[in-house]
Amino acid sequence: MPATATPIRTARRVDRFTYAIRNIVIEAQKVERAGTKVRYLNIGDPIQFGFATPPHLIEAVARAMRDGHNNYTASTGILEAREAVAADFTGRGVPVPPDRVLITSGTSEGLELALTAIVNEGESVLVPSPTYPLYTAVLAKIGAEPLYYRTDPSNHWLPDLDHMRSLITHSTRALVVIDPNNPTGAVYPESVRRALIALGEEHGLMILADEVYGDLAYSGSMPPLATLDLDAAIISYSSLSKAYLAPGWRAGWMAVGATPRLDGALAAIKKLADGRLCSPGPMQYGVVAALTGDRSHQATFRQELRLRAELTTTRLNGIDGISCVAPHGAFYAMPRVALPAGRTDDDYVLALLRKTGILCVYGSGFGTEPAGGFFRVVFLASLSELDGIYDDIAAFTREYLDISSG
Numbered sequence: 001m002p003a004t005a006t007p008i009r010t011a012r013r014v015d016r017f018t019y020a021i022r023n024i025v026i027e028a029q030k031v032e033r034a035g036t037k038v039r040y041l042n043i044g045d046p047i048q049f050g051f052a053t054p055p056h057l058i059e060a061v062a063r064a065m066r067d068g069h070n071n072y073t074a075s076t077g078i079l080e081a082r083e084a085v086a087a088d089f090t091g092r093g094v095p096v097p098p099d100r101v102l103i104t105s106g107t108s109e110g111l112e113l114a115l116t117a118i119v120n121e122g123e124s125v126l127v128p129s130p131t132y133p134l135y136t137a138v139l140a141k142i143g144a145e146p147l148y149y150r151t152d153p154s155n156h157w158l159p160d161l162d163h164m165r166s167l168i169t170h171s172t173r174a175l176v177v178i179d180p181n182n183p184t185g186a187v188y189p190e191s192v193r194r195a196l197i198a199l200g201e202e203h204g205l206m207i208l209a210d211e212v213y214g215d216l217a218y219s220g221s222m223p224p225l226a227t228l229d230l231d232a233a234i235i236s237y238s239s240l241s242k243a244y245l246a247p248g249w250r251a252g253w254m255a256v257g258a259t260p261r262l263d264g265a266l267a268a269i270k271k272l273a274d275g276r277l278c279s280p281g282p283m284q285y286g287v288v289a290a291l292t293g294d295r296s297h298q299a300t301f302r303q304e305l306r307l308r309a310e311l312t313t314t315r316l317n318g319i320d321g322i323s324c325v326a327p328h329g330a331f332y333a334m335p336r337v338a339l340p341a342g343r344t345d346d347d348y349v350l351a352l353l354r355k356t357g358i359l360c361v362y363g364s365g366f367g368t369e370p371a372g373g374f375f376r377v378v379f380l381a382s383l384s385e386l387d388g389i390y391d392d393i394a395a396f397t398r399e400y401l402d403i404s405s406g
């Protein structure tokens, strides 16, 4: 066969890489082509459900473009944005200088930079189960292992510290803490947060504090994890995506804790950041506007989310065969359906999609056992739309469980 007829082969690392939240859309498109309207409850994007980016952020980005800020920026980000992030953290109780801040293409890029900078192939990272799948995707790419620590639905989805301890080996390098949590909606109390820091510190781990929902706890903004121990090896992350309603801008930031133990990691992260030039320049002016301007939209958004969380918990717990732990932050719930023996979470989710057009993501896409029957609901749709969706989930589940067991 001539070389031109040979398919280009793909790298082995791609075989290890999965991203259920987006992969499942292929199934949804098939359902759509067959004529069923799909209700997409798979992706946490408030804009797709009618929430609007605050106008002063849009104006700041548009003005930046008009004013000619269309150049490459410093790889760590423009000084004004790093100063705004540093001032924001300092105001929240974590003094950090602008030279320990990086502006990134969303938290996603910052997390990938840090993991790539400090974790070698074959080493491991503690990741919650269930987890936001970015972590397992990045670890697959760099040839490292996720160590899934249990978070317990019978205990408000809080981390099981004994289980975490039992997983740590000499090659464990980092601990991922997602609080408020996607996919469970859990918000960790201070005692748990302190215990997580103590565990990380005891084992010399770098702690990645994913606080992308930090301003979306229903009781109000959470203090960053780093406030509890300013000397701990914590990198704090957030972005414009959720609490500032601009996910498509891909604008986020990371603040590297002041401890000199993180100096090497910071230098390595900056070195890697040089290789991708910079995050989008005009959006960095949006970061400045977000962190120095009016944030009143957040109180309204939190209230909207609280109402949806209450409806979701009440309605799902009212369905025979489904139980749901109440979320306390963000816009996700992780209900569980009591599956008949032999069935898996993706059987249920795909059957729900094909029958009703409702698209959720199966729990095993976030690392739970397939037989566990967990699935994730994004509850950003309007209350009336959600009510209709839960009616349909109830009717479908009644039928699914009867048919399966009968």
Ligand SMILES: Cc1ncc(COP(=O)(O)O)c(C=O)c1O
Pocket: 044, 105, 106, 107, 108, 109, 132, 134, 178, 181, 182, 210, 212, 238, 239, 240, 241, 247, 250, 251, 252
């Ligand atoms: C827990 C968590 N971390 C990180 C991200 C990625 O956020 P960003 O848009 O800032 O990259 C998400 C997005 O859904 C998330 O849920």
